[in-house]
Amino acid sequence: NAGVTQTPKFQVLKTGQSMTLQCAQDMNHEYMSWYRQDPGMGLRLIHYSVGAGITDQGEVPNGYNVSRSTTEDFPLRLLSAAPSQTSVYFCASSSTLPGLAGRGTGELFFGEGSRLTVL
Amino acid sequence: GNSVTQMEGPVTLSEEAFLTINCTYTATGYPSLFWYVQYPGEGLQLLLKATKADDKGSNKGFEATYRKETTSFHLEKGSVQVSDSAVYFCALIQGGKLIFGQGTELSVKP
Numbered sequence: 001n002a003g004v005t006q007t008p009k010f011q012v013l014k015t016g017q018s019m020t021l022q023c024a025q026d027m028n029h030e031y032m033s034w035y036r037q038d039p040g041m042g043l044r045l046i047h048y049s050v051g052a053g054i055t056d057q058g059e060v061p062n063g064y065n066v067s068r069s070t071t072e073d074f075p076l077r078l079l080s081a082a083p084s085q086t087s088v089y090f091c092a093s094s095s096t097l098p099g100l101a102g103r104g105t106g107e108l109f110f111g112e113g114s115r116l117t118v119l
Numbered sequence: 120g121n122s123v124t125q126m127e128g129p130v131t132l133s134e135e136a137f138l139t140i141n142c143t144y145t146a147t148g149y150p151s152l153f154w155y156v157q158y159p160g161e162g163l164q165l166l167l168k169a170t171k172a173d174d175k176g177s178n179k180g181f182e183a184t185y186r187k188e189t190t191s192f193h194l195e196k197g198s199v200q201v202s203d204s205a206v207y208f209c210a211l212i213q214g215g216k217l218i219f220g221q222g223t224e225l226s227v228k229p
Contacts, residue, residue: 043163
């Protein structure tokens, strides 16, 4: 039962470097999303996707890029890392858009997280 | 906009103590409400939910009742265990997105 798989689990970057956090799910979920978790601020939505080829911005999208070329994969790219992007990142998926009338349950399935430190 | 506010942690209890974690929300209409739990080193997982006023969600001995009069969804458990030590997040749905509170850390001592 793989569920949602994130890699890497830990990463240290220098300011200005770029990198990609990988996320893959094997549940055939339409909806995928990226959150960042910071102390005292809970989880904040970065980007999300409701299906292959469709992405949209969340609450804190600046400095991040996403794409959704397949149903299974939803990578998050940091274009030029900054210390403010030091955080724990979570990928989450759901069968459909949370709260969608008659279909969305609001249950998200989360990966184990990726801890990123930017020096 | 819609938001969720939780009581600040950390909350430290002895085993078998009664637990309450407060959650209040601001929202247009009556959104579905959720409690998620994050055990150490893991991602979040759904603990319970309620989709309309006066609904009670329950799971693993935890309960929460959707109170529209007080816009609250407090999490309770009658007798906590060491294994309940985790961070608990209250959340609501707005416009197809889950909005999370800041999380409340619970530590249960033997």
